[in-house]
Amino acid sequence: MSGKLDAIAEFREDHRKVRDDVLELTDALKNKDVVKAREILGRLDSLTGPHFRYEEETLYPAMRDFLGEYVDQLISEHTDIVNTAKACAGLLSKDELTDEEADEGQKAAKALLIHVSNCDGLAILSERLTPEDLDNLGDKFWEARQKDISLLEWAEKIRAV
Numbered sequence: 001m002s003g004k005l006d007a008i009a010e011f012r013e014d015h016r017k018v019r020d021d022v023l024e025l026t027d028a029l030k031n032k033d034v035v036k037a038r039e040i041l042g043r044l045d046s047l048t049g050p051h052f053r054y055e056e057e058t059l060y061p062a063m064r065d066f067l068g069e070y071v072d073q074l075i076s077e078h079t080d081i082v083n084t085a086k087a088c089a090g091l092l093s094k095d096e097l098t099d100e101e102a103d104e105g106q107k108a109a110k111a112l113l114i115h116v117s118n119c120d121g122l123a124i125l126s127e128r129l130t131p132e133d134l135d136n137l138g139d140k141f142w143e144a145r146q147k148d149i150s151l152l153e154w155a156e157k158i159r160a161v
């Protein structure tokens with residue numbers, strides 16, 4: 001690897017972190033622990049901002065040769081996740097959750113978990129890109145992290161969709 005970072009390894013490592021945070025968030029919501037849930041959502045917002053941005057600006061376009069229109073489905077999953085994250089942030093701005101709100105939050109967490117599972121499948125396809133393309137992915141992923149814009153801020157101010 002000569003790109004700024006190992007795109008596939010870092011991509012999968014992000015997914016592991018999101019997976020673990022989402023499972024922790026589900027537990028916090030189950031226990032109606034708003035403070036904990038808010039803290040985890042904040043972590044996810046920071047982590048997924050550069051990740052989603054890198055995917056939409058660089059990785060997903062590179063996957064079109066393999067996947068065609070399926071890429072559009074991944075982008076629309078992102079849109080759903082952004083909307084859900086906004087709704088969750090709204091819910092968690094309150095000090096207490098009703099049973100329904102806690103359930104709603106857990107459903108949102110599950111949707112994110114499913115996307116993580118779908119998205120991680122791209123790793124196996126990425127392995128068939130050329131070394132030059134992989135270096136470019138590593139550079140672009142690094143740049144997205146350097147820019148360090150959270151998910152909700154990116155969605156509101158920068159995202160093209």
Ligand SMILES: [Fe+2]
Pocket residue numbers: 015051055116119120
């Ligand atoms: Fe991803």
